[in-house]
Amino acid sequence: MQTMRQTSGTSWFEGYQSAGWDEMVAANGSIRPHYEEVASRLAELTPADIQRRHRLADLTMRQQGITFTVYGRDQGVERIMPFDPMPRIVPADEWEKVERGLKQRIRALNLFVHDVYHGRKILKDRIVPADLVLGCTSYRREMVGIQVPSDIYIHICGTDLIRDPSGEYLVLEDNGRTPSGVSYVLKNRQVMKQVFAPLFGDNIIRPVDDYPARLLSMLRHVAPGGIEDPTIAVLTPGLYNSAYFEHSFLARQMGVELVEGRDLVVENGYVHARTTSGLKRIDVLYRRVDDMFLDPLTFNSSSILGVPGLMGCYRGGRVNLANGIGTGVADDKGIYPFVPDMIRYYLAEDPILRNVETYRPTLPSHRQHVLANLHKLVVKAVDGSGGYGMLIGPASTAEERESFARKIEANPRGYVAQPTICLSQHPTFVDGALSGRHVDLRPFILYGEDIHVLPGGLTRVALRQGSLVVNSSQGGGSKDTWVLA
Amino acid sequence: MNGVAQQITEKRGGAMLSRVAENLFWAARYIERVDGLARLMDQAFQVEFDSGFDDGTTGPVESILEILGCREQCATDTNQAAFKSGQDLMRWLAFGKNGLYSIRSMVAAARENARSTQEALSAEAWNQINRFHLSMSSRKAEGRFLASPVRFLESVKRSCVLFAGLIDATLPRDEAYHFVQLGSYLERIDMTSRILASATRNVLIETAAGDGTAASEELEGLRWTGLLKAVGAQEAYLRRFRGDITSEGVLKFLLLEHEFPRSLRFGLNRCLESLQEIAGPERTKYVSEAERLLGRLESDLRYLEPSDILARGPVVFLGEIQNICAKVGGEIARDCFV
Numbered sequence: 001m002q003t004m005r006q007t008s009g010t011s012w013f014e015g016y017q018s019a020g021w022d023e024m025v026a027a028n029g030s031i032r033p034h035y036e037e038v039a040s041r042l043a044e045l046t047p048a049d050i051q052r053r054h055r056l057a058d059l060t061m062r063q064q065g066i067t068f069t070v071y072g073r074d075q076g077v078e079r080i081m082p083f084d085p086m087p088r089i090v091p092a093d094e095w096e097k098v099e100r101g102l103k104q105r106i107r108a109l110n111l112f113v114h115d116v117y118h119g120r121k122i123l124k125d126r127i128v129p130a131d132l133v134l135g136c137t138s139y140r141r142e143m144v145g146i147q148v149p150s151d152i153y154i155h156i157c158g159t160d161l162i163r164d165p166s167g168e169y170l171v172l173e174d175n176g177r178t179p180s181g182v183s184y185v186l187k188n189r190q191v192m193k194q195v196f197a198p199l200f201g202d203n204i205i206r207p208v209d210d211y212p213a214r215l216l217s218m219l220r221h222v223a224p225g226g227i228e229d230p231t232i233a234v235l236t237p238g239l240y241n242s243a244y245f246e247h248s249f250l251a252r253q254m255g256v257e258l259v260e261g262r263d264l265v266v267e268n269g270y271v272h273a274r275t276t277s278g279l280k281r282i283d284v285l286y287r288r289v290d291d292m293f294l295d296p297l298t299f300n301s302s303s304i305l306g307v308p309g310l311m312g313c314y315r316g317g318r319v320n321l322a323n324g325i326g327t328g329v330a331d332d333k334g335i336y337p338f339v340p341d342m343i344r345y346y347l348a349e350d351p352i353l354r355n356v357e358t359y360r361p362t363l364p365s366h367r368q369h370v371l372a373n374l375h376k377l378v379v380k381a382v383d384g385s386g387g388y389g390m391l392i393g394p395a396s397t398a399e400e401r402e403s404f405a406r407k408i409e410a411n412p413r414g415y416v417a418q419p420t421i422c423l424s425q426h427p428t429f430v431d432g433a434l435s436g437r438h439v440d441l442r443p444f445i446l447y448g449e450d451i452h453v454l455p456g457g458l459t460r461v462a463l464r465q466g467s468l469v470v471n472s473s474q475g476g477g478s479k480d481t482w483v484l485a
Numbered sequence: 486m487n488g489v490a491q492q493i494t495e496k497r498g499g500a501m502l503s504r505v506a507e508n509l510f511w512a513a514r515y516i517e518r519v520d521g522l523a524r525l526m527d528q529a530f531q532v533e534f535d536s537g538f539d540d541g542t543t544g545p546v547e548s549i550l551e552i553l554g555c556r557e558q559c560a561t562d563t564n565q566a567a568f569k570s571g572q573d574l575m576r577w578l579a580f581g582k583n584g585l586y587s588i589r590s591m592v593a594a595a596r597e598n599a600r601s602t603q604e605a606l607s608a609e610a611w612n613q614i615n616r617f618h619l620s621m622s623s624r625k626a627e628g629r630f631l632a633s634p635v636r637f638l639e640s641v642k643r644s645c646v647l648f649a650g651l652i653d654a655t656l657p658r659d660e661a662y663h664f665v666q667l668g669s670y671l672e673r674i675d676m677t678s679r680i681l682a683s684a685t686r687n688v689l690i691e692t693a694a695g696d697g698t699a700a701s702e703e704l705e706g707l708r709w710t711g712l713l714k715a716v717g718a719q720e721a722y723l724r725r726f727r728g729d730i731t732s733e734g735v736l737k738f739l740l741l742e743h744e745f746p747r748s749l750r751f752g753l754n755r756c757l758e759s760l761q762e763i764a765g766p767e768r769t770k771y772v773s774e775a776e777r778l779l780g781r782l783e784s785d786l787r788y789l790e791p792s793d794i795l796a797r798g799p800v801v802f803l804g805e806i807q808n809i810c811a812k813v814g815g816e817i818a819r820d821c822f823v
Contacts, residue, residue: 238601262504274502
């Protein structure tokens with residue numbers, strides 16, 4: 001632990017404590033070079049300035065309706081995601097490596113999904129255990145043998161990265177179904193420019209606001225073959241979905257319709273929207289509805305969010321979906337440990353970004369290790385998400401560990417375990433002063449004609465001291481993320 | 486990255502989602518109704534100031550309940566026995582929870598409709614309606630109302646006008662715009678006819694009970710002045726008729742005048758224009774029943790004289806207009822929203 005002081009202006013870093021990898025403050029207490037500009041601008045602002053601007057930023061978000069809905073007692077409460085004005089900065093060379101690593105990963109994941117639903121070479125060659133893939137809850141039998149445009153399944157991927165105490169970027173998980181959060185990336189930047197302009201200084205920051213245009217261009221590229229001018233729409237579960245703002249924001253920014261299941265109908269084998277002048281064909285759906293709710297005829301028959309017959313159109317190549325159906329086999333926590341092997345297998349390359357070390361209780365040696373070290377490990381259910389079905393060893397009680405041990409023994413395939421990693425921390429405004437808080441990073445990758453990685457991504461920050469949970473539903477906030485040019 | 490360049494293709498065909506059209510229509514209607522209600526309440530306050538709050542529970546505030554058709558709801562909600570003054574009623578009209586009658590609940594409804602159509606509205610128009618809702622639903626709103634009802638209502642009116650202004654200044658004249666116009670003007674026609682009917686009824690009752698003296702004539706004059714203020718037409722009327730306020734003049738101005746934006750005929754023309762725009766230049770769609778009903782009413786108003794209306798009985802005539810509004814609403818829903 002280190003403390004350090006700033007020399008002129010407001011001494012923001014007096015008493016600041018760094019632990020693990022600190023993004024801004026090096027172990028010897030000095031400001032890392034790529035943060036010097038921001039640090040000197042910050043010294044010119046007083047805590048009162050910051051608080052006033054911080055309030056203004058919150059107000060701006062609330063007035064624009066940049067909210068997510070939390071459901072409580074009798075009615076939903078709309079909340080803004082807490083925004084921390086202290087930007088996270090990534091130097092160009094560091095980002096270059098991350099970007100290469102992410103591109104490599106999305107290529108391998110797509111080859112894997114295609115392989116799983118076609119030749120299954122990787123299973124036959126025993127690189128990935130077949131029972132793990134075919135027994136996976138998000139494996140979709142209905143996808144076997146189906147051709148999708150350009151063989152792309154995961155068009156939009158949000159990959160969660162963390163940094164270990166040495167500063168190395170590690171992949172924590174891939175989100176290849178319906179990753180969310182990109183609207184906050186764009187809005188955070190907008191609000192930063194409006195409210196915290198003085199912090200930008202002379203930094204040259206790579207822009208993020210071309211994301212919707214690139215998303216649209218990608219969606220057009222993956223339209224079913226032979227369509228000159230495809231019609232794109234965003235499919236949302238509706239107003240009550242917690243990410244509704246994002247769905248609406250992206251539709252607006254792309255200039256396409258935002259549709260719900262009840263707006264769509266299948267006629268003559270094509271998907272149509274009900275409009276004021278009759279039915280209008282839709283060629284590509286950027287769908288933010290989960291697989292199981294897409295088509296009540298094929299999947300969950302009680303779903304009212306879906307479109308009866310959609311799956312038939314998709315199988316026939318008369319509509320395309322982004323992301324494709326069945327991509328969950330690639331981002332399943334049980335499959336995750338095999339992604340480095342997939343990269344070697346399909347691309348004959350070494351993985352650029354490492355995984356977090358993961359133990360699989362199906363292997364007897366791993367199981368033994370996991371059961372003996374539960375107090376040091378994080379145990380995750382392979383089909384859980386959003387922090388559910390998880391055991392954080394160091395913070396657990398003996399009973400909790402005992403109950404997890406029994407669950408693991410009963411169903412070793414259902415769990416994986418990882419060492420508890422101290423996430424990197426970042427100076428964050430707390431009660432008018434800077435204090436270190438843990439962060440992660442979710443970059444967004446688009447795969448169409450080419451692969452584009454949005455420079456930066458969503459930095460989520462655990463606002464409670466020491467907390468390692470950055471999920472927005474658990475009180476996490478976010479930061480603007482600057483990739484220097 | 487030539488992908489970004491190639492996507493500059495125009496969106497053809499004006500079709501919009503039925504659900505979006507319906508939501509826009511209703512968002513606009515609610516905002517217009519809030520505007521109308523704020524004006525009515527403002528006027529009622531002025532009258533109560535003039536006459537004092539000492540004449541029991543009847544008076545201008547009660548007539549608002551009659552105009553909105555929410556007397557029963559108000560009675561159940563507020564436990565009428567407890568009424569001391571029009572103030573309680575006013576507060577219910579501003580913040581009442583049940584039914585879509587209060588300013589707060591109608592702004593919330595407008596916002597909820599707009600929220601699911603953000604991508605069809607402009608960001609500025611959406612921000613305005615969202616801010617309006619946030620300020621109305623905050624706890625501070627009641628404090629502001631109690632501190633000065635008139636200033637509170639002034640800010641409500643301003644918010645409504647700002648929404649309309651932003652629609653006007655930022656929306657292309659496509660279907661979305663015309664559904665908003667249709668909602669606004671249909672609501673305005675409906676509201677004006679209700680207000681007019683209520684005032685006319687009161688004048689008739691008073692005239693029947695009156696003795697034809699100067700005092701009862703003065704009361705009638707006050708009624709009409711109040712009505713003109715309540716629909717925001719007083720100044721325009723005075724300029725037009727040089728201060729002479731008569732029942733014939735008021736009917737002529739609010740029903741038949743085609744240049745005044747709050748008159749029935751003006752509103753009818755806007756509705757007809759929007760219906761025609763929605764149907765499209767090719768008129769592939771059947772010339773709708775909604776258009777026929779409104780068109781017939783418009784031609785009635787074009788050729789009628791105020792004396793004809795007085796002869797037919799203004800209350801009956803205005804009642805017919807309200808029926809037509811209700812029918813037109815149903816027709817639009819059937820044609821465009823399902």
